[in-house]
Amino acid sequence: MPVAAKPKRRPAKNPAASPKPYHHGDLRRVLIEAALQLAGEGGAEAVSVREAARRAGVSPGAPFRHFPSRDALMTAVAGEAQQRFRAEISAALAEVPDSDPLARFRALGLAYLRWAMRNPAHFEIISSGRYFVHDKAADLSRDNAELIGLVERTLADAFALGQLRSGDLKRVQIAGRALVYGFARMNIDGHFPRWGIAEDEAGATAEAILDLFIEGIARRPNG
């Protein structure tokens, strides 16, 4: 199949050549982007190597030059998604002063929930542990450990300032994590209709349960 008028390829790598060149340019990046898009459209399960290749305009085997397996692609996708997730959390934390750790804790939880509500499929890829092997993704694990450490310090600060009722911080942290993770997953897994929570109510409900939790762990002046 002779390609129409092979354009002799300019020496410098100028990607403006109209008939698509043999080499893609940055296929790796494009594949990750396509996978993110696929996930956003049809859920995390809808991501397939072949379809990502199709969208990149490339043969079904090409992606395997960049990712040895589907899981490897998903790991890269998870890395990109987690980066965005962390960025949102950092932005939210930047608006709350260090002097009020409990407020920071709340802001963190809120940012977590908001991002998870808006990017359910991406959140699932990051957290479900079904799309890549966490042990192999050192960056992701380290990043996640940092987040855990941040929460730990925040809670410790809050307790030191007398904002918390109980000193069992690990228990508080795990419970808090379970709460937000559970709410995020209830959204992903389609539980909200069964609970009479409309789509536009999800944000308010998220805030409500987070506040309930915080009221539960906070020191209260009177009964």
Add this chain to the structure above:
Amino acid sequence: MPVAAKPKRRPAKNPAASPKPYHHGDLRRVLIEAALQLAGEGGAEAVSVREAARRAGVSPGAPFRHFPSRDALMTAVAGEAQQRFRAEISAALAEVPDSDPLARFRALGLAYLRWAMRNPAHFEIISSGRYFVHDKAADLSRDNAELIGLVERTLADAFALGQLRSGDLKRVQIAGRALVYGFARMNIDGHFPRWGIAEDEAGATAEAILDLFIEGIARRPNG
């Protein structure tokens, strides 16, 4: 392929005939059982129609006489699993008197968590909303609605007896659900190693966070 000595089939339906008869007997039941077993071994995703058929000693197309799709099979599997789930909860509730609704609430949460810890794959099939369409499974939905109603009444009773701090029962209920669901899913999704929770600690941790939550919503005599 002449089957060895076709045994003339006794008139009455006696399944003791050793060379396997053309008709299976109760393929539907056996397929559900095989699927439950497959899920228990390799997670919910490991369930395939072909493998279930293989284990039932039947051709790959045979299951489709009983289930129009894989999802239909999974719906039946979910029905069976949910029945067992509800049985465990009912058993736990039977041991706590009606006079202490908050204790009943706790027992319910504990039974929920225990079953989810012991049957992660089955729990996932029931609750993930990825293996069957909930709208089509009227029995499951009704059953689930009953459970929600039970929790609602329990909380209302607790509030009436002055056991609760807040009267916003819907919020309490959703938060409680998110908590236990999140913890159960953290187990399924492999989050516990990252949180330093060993397998034999999961039960104790589950109890701990449930108690933290209950302490948070309970009326306390002194600050």
Add this chain to the structure above:
DNA sequence: AATCTTTGTATGCGGTGCTTACATTCACGA
């Protein structure tokens, strides 16, 4: 300019869910 490495294509294997056409057995009614 020649060669090596990278990155694409072509092709094919085994797995999956699902469909259609056909075979066998059961159950019911004349």
Add this chain to the structure above:
DNA sequence: TCGTGAATGTAAGCACCGCATACAAAGATT
């Protein structure tokens, strides 16, 4: 009692998937 139709199995094949191998094209290096 015996046909006949309904129920339930098999066989074969489709499209899709992840993935491996062999080959071709383009860049990079010397």
